[in-house]
Amino acid sequence: MQTKIQDDPMFLEVQNLSVDLKEFYLDNVNLSLDKNSYMVIIGPTGSGKSVLLETIAGFYRAEKGKIFLEGKEITELNPENRGISIVYQDYVLFPHMNIFENISYGLKKKTKDEEIIKSKVLKMAKLLKIDHLLHRNPDTLSGGEKQRTAIARSLIVEPRILLMDEPFSAVDVSTHAYLTKLIKNVIADYETTCIHVTHNFNDVWNLADKVAVMKEGKILQQDIPTEVFSKPSHNFVADFVGIHNIFEGEIIEKEGSLTKIKLDSDLIVYSSDSSEDSGKILVGIRPENVIFSNETFVSSVQNQIKGVVNEIVKVGPIVWIEVKIGQINFKGILTPNSCEKLKIKKGKNIYLSFKSVNVKIIDKKEFYTP
Ligand SMILES: Nc1ncnc2c1ncn2[C@@H]1O[C@H](COP(=O)(O)OP(=O)(O)OP(=O)(O)O)[C@@H](O)[C@H]1O
Ligand SMILES: [Mg+2]
Incomplete structure (x- = not known):
């Protein structure tokens, strides 16, 4: 197939992407996203939401299709060269490092300037309201605090896209609402493009510019939330x-x-x-x-x-x-x-x-x- 080069490409463009995991097939996925926009992916369990995120992040090989980021093809790039961060629901933090060290981990690979590192961590921690926890160890934090640390750690390296796989599913309802508010502020501040997988429709209403619905490895519909909810195509x-x-x-x-x-x-x-x-x-x-x-x-x-x-x-x-x-x-x-x-x-x-x-x-x- 001829590679499609557009004059004005979308920020992220996934074209005819298929991934063969033997027992599961991600089937000809097409997806497009503007810069600084927020996509929420919903769909039943096992529909391939995580596999899709991890393929965009570079952990699975595309059998077919292409992924473009800012008009450049990244399909074959290693995960570390894509400029994409991923946050999971079980906030894997480094247990032997304190919160400051956890957040600054990725940043230290980019700069050795202690002052820059300190000010960046502090700015991020303030936005996510965890600046009072920087000296603590992860095992002394609540679920919501750990998740904010995981988000801070992923965002501080200023990824081109932040992927979040059910980031709030391990926290209670009021923490969920609080985290939603914080994430909104922080991604607006950092002008981050996000793809967020969730089972919670409130996330669609509160966060999404665009929602995609998956079933059995396919995207059935992607559009603005009001359109999908009021005029489903399937x-x-x-x-x-x-x-x-x-x-x-x-x-x-x-x-x-x-x-x-x-x-x-x-x-x-x-x-x-x-x-x-x-x-x-x-x-x-x-x-x-x-x-x-x-x-x-x-x-x-x-x-x-x-x-x-x-x-x-x-x-x-x-x-x-x-x-x-x-x-x-x-x-x-x-x-x-x-x-x-x-x-x-x-x-x-x-x-x-x-x-x-x-x-x-x-x-x-x-x-x-x-
Ligand atoms: N590495 C793998 N090898 C083979 N099959 C896999 C692999 N990873 C996931 N699968 C299968 O692919 C299918 C889709 O999995 P995926 O984790 O993407 O679902 P999901 O939509 O994220 O579901 P959930 O909402 O439960 O998280 C599942 O049937 C799963 O068992
Ligand atoms: Mg999943």
């Missing part, structure tokens, strides 16, 4: 990001700005999305966008349908309500309070309302078939 992505109502349907016609879609059991729904596909498509409706009522009501909402409560499942502070409409099972969520108010019980007739903007068309051509 049924798998829709399911993974929490759109539980995914139905096959058929486009009947355009009615003004609305698309009229027929689902199973001749149920008609209206979507504000349009599709170039005529005929079969998938629609996705997030459960939190479904409004329950005992009666029909006059409103601007284009979709109002009647069904029967089929199942009620309480999960933590919310109640999942499954409503049967012909062959279709629709899922919505309510608080226990609302359930009581609406007298929700199995077998009860109920109306579901949802706006046409919340009926998302997932094009058939993008169907993911496992």
Whole structure:
């Protein structure tokens, strides 16, 4: 294949990258990232997120494809010559060195000037709020403090890209939120381009300029978070990001700005999305966008349908309500309070309302078939 040289290359460009690990295949991955932007990668366990990061870092050999950084190919470069740092979830610090020595470790390979080293470590430690810990040994630190040290150590060498593999997964929820805030500040200050693997969707909302969804060694979709979450391109992505109502349907016609879609059991729904596909498509409706009522009501909402409560499942502070409409099972969520108010019980007739903007068309051509 001809190497693609662009006039204005993306900061990081991964082209048709495949890695063969015998029992796992990273399959023709394409990925692009602007300078100073933040990519978050999500996907189920075993989908190849870590293998992808480690291939970008240079630990796995590409069987096929190319990686470009700032327009220069790095596919065959040794890891230490790529200018890429990687941070793991289990913050591997050097146990026999104190925090100052841990952070300055990589920097010492670049400069011998003690004053420069000291001031750089101090600046970084202040930003990550660990400047009071510099004399301590790693085994006396909390998980969050160790992770901040690991990030400081990786960032201090000013990598061209910082890769983070589930960096916050070993810390509690409030530490996670705190670390998110700190990492945001520090990468803005150091103008670092980041790729961050996570299982936590809050990281997507709080950090990502772009999100990529992986499954079985493939990237299924990469885009800005609102686009991926509101308009998933595959049924798998829709399911993974929490759109539980995914139905096959058929486009009947355009009615003004609305698309009229027929689902199973001749149920008609209206979507504000349009599709170039005529005929079969998938629609996705997030459960939190479904409004329950005992009666029909006059409103601007284009979709109002009647069904029967089929199942009620309480999960933590919310109640999942499954409503049967012909062959279709629709899922919505309510608080226990609302359930009581609406007298929700199995077998009860109920109306579901949802706006046409919340009926998302997932094009058939993008169907993911496992
Ligand atoms: N060195 C290796 N040799 C062979 N197979 C490997 C190797 N490293 C990883 N794998 C396999 O590749 C697949 C993808 O692994 P990877 O660690 O990238 O998943 P992941 O998406 O990061 O999952 P998790 O969310 O659990 O961290 C897994 O099936 C794993 O067993
Ligand atoms: Mg992993």
